[in-house]
Amino acid sequence: MRVIFILVITMFASLPVLPALAQTPSEAEIELRAKEVGRALRCVVCQNQPIEESDASLAQDMRKLVRARIRKGDSNEEVMAFMQNRYGDFVLLKPPVQANTYLLWFTPAALLGFFLIWYVVRVRRGSAKIDAPTLSADELKRFTALANDQEKNQ
């Protein structure tokens, strides 16, 4: 009876601890998030590979650091900011949208828009030309006669 009582007490006593346990990410969660962050960070020595896929020793250490920071409670964004703070925008595989990257981000859309407008204007102008007066019945007769002559001569 006493044993059960103690068990029940300890169960209830441990209840407030449970949310605290949920706060610290599990190893699986750390690994999942580290992979996500690692795929978005450029390996600074191999330049066109994310650190998650690179065999470079510096990339290995960066992966370790990413995991260590996530384990310490950093959010993914905080880890990215930490790396950006040290290696600059270059370390981010996806360039941030800011003054010096507007050209990069908006040129495709601007070009598409420009050519769409250009195309619409051209088509309108073209259809306006079709409204030109058509041949009268008399003119059409002369035209077919001429065309037939041409065919015979050939």
Added chain:
Amino acid sequence: MKLTWKGIIPLVVFLALGIAFAIGLTKDPSKLPSQMINRPFPDFSLPDLLDMDATIDQSYFDGQVTLVNIFGSWCVACDQEHPVLMKLARNNEIPILGVDWRDTVEKGRRWLARGGNPYTRVVFDADSMLAIDLGVTGAPESFIVDKQGNIRYKFIGPISEKIWRDELKPFVLMLEAEQ
């Protein structure tokens, strides 16, 4: 054939691209602009390669202009740079803090025993703790730290006598003249 303004468009586009690419080619993509200039040297606390029980931290930079040099026994260009650093040390030009990066204690010590030790102290950074904090991408890489412990200059690649004389030393003298 008559040249119209529309006919010139391809030529203009070609020239603009040509100029953009020509400028791009003069830039070395492996040399990243440093984020660290004019920032305090990152806090660190790492073992001393020559006395693994002792630790070195940022208090090392107390009031003196220092050259911080990242090296490793595995780094080929460091062999090339080493005699220059030895000469700087012999002439008492500047205190040099070494950072032995991604190395083993044995190999690091052997490397210093072979060519001589130009460093006042050597930080042992096996796991890139300090190197990543410094935004280091390769070795050798050097930083000039001012009297207040701020990073003021970054040099990538081996320091030659010419680079020291023409580029780094004038900068060090300027920093030493600062209050």
